[in-house]
Amino acid sequence: DGGITQSPKYLFRKEGQNVTLSCEQNLNHDAMYWYRQDPGQGLRLIYYSQIVNDFQKGDIAEGYSVSREKKESFPLTVTSAQKNPTAFYLCATQYRRATNEKLFFGSGTQLSVL
């Protein structure tokens, strides 16, 4: 069963806590992305990675961190420095970045603050 798996589906964060969102893919895609979606807003890019052990900041990277130790995995950590973390987080993959290839998305993680 090929695809992108995001977990958990729902996540709650306490004040001052770091939380990590998981994104795993078995599509053998090189490029992976993290987007944030707020109600009534377009998607905003947090971080992206084109190859293993390399990643770049997107438009709203402050308060977030990522790692890309394996091709299949691109976890996102929401740190305590992110003061407004409540949002829907989407992971996406692409065969190669900057090509005419479709973007594939996971089913998302809803993060809320307790």
Added chain:
Amino acid sequence: KQEVTQIPAALSVPEGENLVLNCSFTDSAIYNLQWFRQDPGKGLTSLLLIQSSQREQTSGRLNASLDKSSGRSTLYIAASQPGDSATYLCAVSYYGGSNYKLTFGKGTLLTVNP
């Protein structure tokens, strides 16, 4: 800076109607334009990708057109069905500054009434 606008923000139609969703972008120097569908609380599903050299793409009851010179794309849905109810987003990929970028519109919420 590339801006992507989708009009209308919401649309309600009776079942069986043909309808058009609009997407406009400010910078015509694009690689491609993608149309996505998003169901409530879910990730995005790619519907159609139109490369900058193409004028349109078709898949089943969906037809997307691209007019780069005027900065516009339309998604035509024929014989709409209640199952078509979802939010439809367009996204434009382009070369911004020193990097490949992808900008999303805020989406059109479509409701097809039985």
